[in-house]
Amino acid sequence: MNKFKYRLAIGALAAILMTSSGGTEAATPPPGNATRGQVVYERYCVSCHGSQGDGRGEAGDWIFPRPRDFRQGTFKWRSTPSGALPTVADLEKTIENGVYGTHMPTWFAIGHQARLDVISYIMTFSPRWKTEDVPASIVIPQEPANNQGSVDAGKAIFEKLECAKCHGDTGRGDGPSAHELRNDWGDPTTPADLTAGNFHCGSTPQDIYRVFMTGLNGSPMASFADSINTEEAWQLVHYIESLNTAGPNAPSPQFGPDGRPLH
């Protein structure tokens, strides 16, 4: 009887661990059909990302920033913690909305299934997808009121974290280190111009918050999840929004009312 209880307890513990293991997804089933995804890739992606997924397609050497090299499984735009693989939803968001200021267009029109299929094919370029779990997305708390007090507090955090080293005192991306920055592949990279109002990874307050707390893998933009709390992160968001010379929260002409690209 005791043996049975012991086994029951072990089983229950295992079940609890399996269902709550940091909210991870199982390692990492492709969401679609990779064989079909290869065709999608060859139709839409290969000219930039290359047939080997190394970012060295026929256009790869001619565009800036360079296309993503998929072989390392390193992705900037994620909702997962720093260093982790992105979720399928993260990848689909990037494909669906494109990346502002780059040659990555919005592939909204190709449809959901085609996006899932090409994500499945992209997964074949890196062994990380076979060996690593994808953590759950970080939780973005409700945005507090955006007022002058929050902006002032955000400015203090901006100075404390020395953001101006890269982004400049006025946020124009012209800090003293701006021209020395390189990404993990050794390619030059430029800090975001915080006054422009449009960011690679999305321009909603939630998008900006997410960058602070997850960082941009492969780039010099680190995660500050260990340096600031959620309240401070929102204050920093509000300060960044105040730097937008088009006005705080002013929608870009490139985007519709829902903050999504019009294309």
Next chain:
Amino acid sequence: MIHGRRFPLRSWSTLLLLIFLIPASASAIPAFARKYQLRCTACHEAWPVLNDFGRAFRDNGYQTMLGKDDPITTPIGYWPVAFRITPNYTWTSVNNQPTDQGVKTLKTSGGFGVGAFDLLSAGTIGRNVSFLFVPTFDGELAIESGWIRFSNLMNSGWLNLKFGHHEVDLPRSAHRPWDMTSGGFLIYGYHPAGSASGYSMGDNQDGIEWVGHDRGSINRIAVSLISVDGSPGSKGIFNTPGLYAHGTHTFLLNNTAVSEARLGAFLADATWPTNFLTSDGEPIDGTGSRLKHSRRYGVEGHVWFGPNYLPLHVIGVVAHGTDSKDLIADATADGTWNGGFLEVGWTPTLKTTPFFRYDVIRNSKQAVPDTPKNANDQTQITLGIRHTLNFTNRAEYAVHAEYSTLRTRGGAEGDPTVSQNTVFFGFDFAY
């Protein structure tokens, strides 16, 4: 009293023959591929037919809307010019062609020659301001297309205005056909025998176009107010006015068996003058009056079987048309017709597309008494295959083989059916 242009059957046949000998102009624009570093396949289901991404790109004013559209963001060496040439061998025969020497069979063959030559300049002048300029030279310089478009006015995809000589928003673009030898989509330009009107939906028109669409162009509407191309001109504020409207809704089914479907409807109402001041018996341009109507309307359906990146694309369009009796000499009633086309293009690999189209025109009411009911009825079949030998984000070249046949019933009792057959083989390249 009609002083307009009349087209007896013999003239129509000759005109169609001429059309046969001139491969259709098409708009594939590698300048965009170079600007955005994308292969032809990104925008084209099978060149030159646009896919969903290409349609959305076009509807956004040739923009991706992500900060790389303004000319100041492009490499300084970029120049928005592309060209397309199709060296080809074409063999044509026309059976029962009425001639001054009687009914004859004409056969025209030739060596490899340069077919159509398209020089296209297109792009964005600034953010949300785009243009297309297509000059053509056929003995004299002409402008096939020339327009400027202001997109996303008031920050809305539903407010885009185009000004200039443009192709109206057709169920299937007449300038982006798969085929190169046929007489085009018959329902676009057909008129009952003897009609003075030369209006064709497929011809580019001077005018203003409003296009509205949502994200991905799932829902879209286009309305053009035009001055009918080819008209001898009329008095009035808007020369020989015409109206064209087209709306569609696309169903994204996200199913690999049937990935998409689209339903749409269109309406065209074009006027044509029937009375002029004349000089030596010839109409004086711009003096036309007594504008009479030529109307056509119809519905369309598209189904994409298989995944939308390797689709079997089936297109069906049916239309009904009417020409005012005042446009037709000796007419006692309006001339009416029904028609349509069924087109299938299959892209089993990114490089190969066999295609087929069946066009049909059936007159439902002849305008002139005692004209046989089926006089001037037309049936056209086109089938072919194009295989892309190579494509990059700079250029594409393909081999193209095609056969088409058009049968036109005689215009009077006892007149023979005129049939035209064309075989085409060529190399199609764009840079």
